[in-house]
Amino acid sequence: MRDKIKQYLLAGYPAIWIQDWEEERICKDLQRIAKEGKGTDVKLRYLEWSCTKGFVDPAENNKVHKDTTDPIAALTYVATGESPKQTLYVFKNLHFFLDNPNSKHMIVQLIKDLIPIAKRTERHLIFVSSQVNLPQELSKDITFLQFDLPDADALDSVLYDVLSSVAISKFKLSLERKSPEDRPRLIKDAVNKMGVSEEDRYRLVQAALGLTCSEAENAFALTWVENESFTSPEAVEFVQKIKTQFINSSGLLQYIPPKFSLNDIGGLDELKKWLIMYQKAFTKEAAEFGLATPKGVICTGQPGTGKSTAANATSAAWRIPLLRFDIGQIFGSLLGETEQKLRTVLRTAEALAPCILQIEEIEKSLAGISSGNSTDGGTTSRVGATLLTWMQEKTKPVFVFATANDISKLDSALVRKGRFDEIFFIDLPTIEEREAIFKIHINKRGRNPENFDLKSLAKHSEGYGGAEIESAVESSLWTAFNEGKRDLTTDDIIHALAATKPISITKKESIEATRAWAEGRARNASSVTTQVNTESLEDNYSNLRKIAN
Incomplete structure (x- = not known):
């Protein structure tokens, strides 16, 4: 980054705004640049401004220039003949004053007045802050730079x-x-x-x-x-x-420790095969073999069918960290705030690479990115465009694991090949998959699955998702515990299933719509082609209630 700043200075750029959390590190780099100068004969002075001290000259034992703590006074000083030429004028955290409506107009105009003066006299204006809220009036005058997180x-x-x-x-x-x-x-x-x-x-x-x-x-x-x-x-x-x-x-990313393995997922054998195939994709061995790292995957299906669990299990299988990104958290009210937060998220993910960036329910935040949202000033469109460009052009090994409940709401530009390697459709678990899911959750709770009628449980749980099955096992275990810590039985689990109507009954139209969308567009996460009949789910649940009673 230091070389890049020197290039801008050599090209005569009058004003640069650098965004970084480490003010001291940036200022030290800028002092080195000033000492090295722009050439063998052209050295630069360095003056550093803050609202607490005004302009300070580190080369003169931090000599303070009086009456420059006010930003308007400081900018006025730079514009006068009293200030030295061929100097880096570094302003720390000036963004606070650009938020103030009482001073913003004066500061903006002073900076605009200084641009031609800076060009003629090599008075370079450099602004350093962790937040950037550059007014639209200055967007063409000031060059924006971001320091990468340390390598x-x-x-x-x-x-x-x-x-x-x-x-x-x-x-x-x-x-x-x-x-x-x-x-x-x-x-x-x-x-x-x-x-x-x-x-x-x-x-x-x-x-x-x-x-x-x-x-x-x-x-x-x-x-x-x-x-x-x-x-x-x-x-x-x-x-x-x-x-x-x-x-x-930070509130923007959440590190999720691996809690599941691929063996903790019942069914979804096609998805698991695909994940196992890329298990060594982020190793040095794969890179030396000439293999490109996978870009990402979308898993779509109803809530509770194992999409998030699959993301967590992928982290464990590939042995790389999982970062959960809630896109809704980046949207802010200030101009440019949302885009700035997105850049921070992507920089952090790239610094942690190789890693998995999990985007939950991506359609809720990025639906209709091409047309934009008339109520948000086009922010959603800009966020979507930035994310699309990054996904297409990223060179760091960041694997995007996106989930969607209703993928039909997503723009076609987001789901086309090149952004993601595959789109997997996760349907309601079949009878074979439900049996496997019951076996996993019974075993995880220290019980022997062979002591349960797994085929009966699978038969009576048609329409239930993996999360609902797990909840039924957990609920039945509490029943056994509260009744004298007795042994858990198959009937306990059937009663727990009957106590909760599966979400698939109320989401029947949504399930059929997603199935129709996935036909020819997505790869089935399961090799079992038999689908749960949504038309009979209500009758099946009624029969389950009768059996339980």
Whole structure:
């Protein structure tokens, strides 16, 4: 990114806005750019502005330029002959004042007035903030840039700094009287004494991918305090735990730990075969063989048929992290806020790659993206276009696992080949699949499936989805527990089934519509071609109620 900024400066760009959470890291990079200059003969000064100090000159012992804490006064100063030419004027968090209707108009006009002056005199305006709400009036004058989240090399440098601090303290190194040449060697020797191998460092860095440098530094430091080790499996797990907290705290992504395996899914054999085929898709071995990583998959079907469980099981089978993305959480009221949040989500996912990005009920947020929504100023269309472009052009191994209850609402541009590798239709479980589902959930609760009439349970649960079957097993187990902790029986489960009408009865039209859409457009997740007859579901449920009573 530093090279990219230098290119813009060499090209004479007068104003750049950089979005990043790590203000200090960006400002240090900008100071290095100023020291290196734009060429052998052209050096740049560096002045840094904040609303608490005004302009500060780090080259002159942080000399403060008086009366520049007000943003209007600071911009006016840059425009006057008193301010130095060939200078980087770095404004930190000016976006706060662009939200203020009392100052916005003055700041916008001052920046527009400064653009031609900056071009003539090489007074470069650089704005740094974690949030960007660039007014429309400035969108053509200011170039927007985003720093990538730190890569593995950057995080390894952070880890080495933490290791150095720990080693200095642990071995009581005294460096005050040592020469600048000797200090790095002594620190390196002390770090080596800690016995942290290259493999240990690699695992810790991989666990921290997706964090900012400051977040990673805190995570590594806390890991040492908690474990007093960087070599144990617990240390890596602790870094991952802290990363989960950081990711979840954003409110945009949620890290989902793997709870299921493919063996925990009853039926859906075609989907499971497909997932197993790509099990090593994100390995170095596959890349060296010339294989491209899969882009993603959509699973469509009624709620409770195993779509989300399949996403979780994929994470476990492929051994890569699962990030759940609720698109509805990114929509905001401010201009550009939604698009900015989407970019943050995609950057985080790419920094964590290889990973799975799970988008739940994608049709609820992106229905009709081509036509847009007249009530949201076209925000939905822009979000959809950004997501489509990213899915088509992404180079990082981020696998998109989308689910849809009503896929017919999705724009055809989203579901065509190139965005996703496959679309799987998950129908109501057949009698064979229901038997397998009962067997899984009975076994998971410590009971022997052979002690139950699985064929009877499968017969009487026609129209029930996997989630409803699991709920019936759980409910019947509570009944047995509350009745003196007696043994669970087949009749208990049948009574639990009869207590809840399956959603397929009320969703009959929706099921038939999805089946009609999937014909010729989607691949069946199950090799069993026999479909549950939705016309007889009401009668079957009535018979089940009679049997239970």
